[in-house]
């Protein structure tokens with residue numbers, strides 16, 4: 001039996017679950033998965049029974065519940081500091097924490113009008129208003145990171161970090177909704193889609209789990 005259990009939503013749609021899953025993959029530990037259906041109907045009873053906040057992802061480790069994607073990354077970083085979940089340099093780490101927190105707490109327009117369905121391609125939406133602001137801000141964050149840290153590796157801060165985990169669902173949204181990106185960010189998206197943790201996640205995604213506008217996912 002694994003030491004860790006991750007409670008997640010449908011892999012095609014659950015963006016926050018993807019982040020928690022990538023953190024466990026990065027830790028390189030065995031874990032069991034419990035799926036709570038969010039689609040087509042949210043299994044409220046199961047979600048509330050299994051998780052303290054009624055949200056996925058929730059990590060169960062012994063008697064401890066960690067019920068937030070960013071907190072899961074931080075918890076695993078505390079347990080396995082040698083895995084370098086954050087950049088080593090204090091200033092680069094502060095930058096990585098800022099963009100991760102910005103993703104964790106923002107981009108509501110993008111989240112509600114471009115729900116994730118990893119395996120689907122949709123018509124490009126009207127890019128205007130708050131949605132345009134969100135897309136522009138994300139491409140600005142990514143471009144700044146890639147221009148600054150390219151020498152250290154192909155991820156946002158060179159080496160793979162919690163920041164990449166936090167932005168991973170955005171990579172899929174940009175692909176699904178055919179958002180044009182500059183060459184440097186197309187390369188970043190490809191690196192992310194080819195990441196072994198992401199590939200493992202996609203293997204378990206069901207294309208029949210459709211996407212509908214829903215900021216909770």
Ligand SMILES: N[C@@H](CCC(=O)N[C@@H](CS)C(=O)NCC(=O)O)C(=O)O
Pocket residue numbers: 009013014015016017038054055056057067068069070104216217
């Ligand atoms: N801030 C939380 C957000 C978690 C979240 O909203 N998860 C969604 C699914 S991706 C959920 O559990 N939705 C069910 C609900 O809100 O009832 C995190 O980072 O883990």
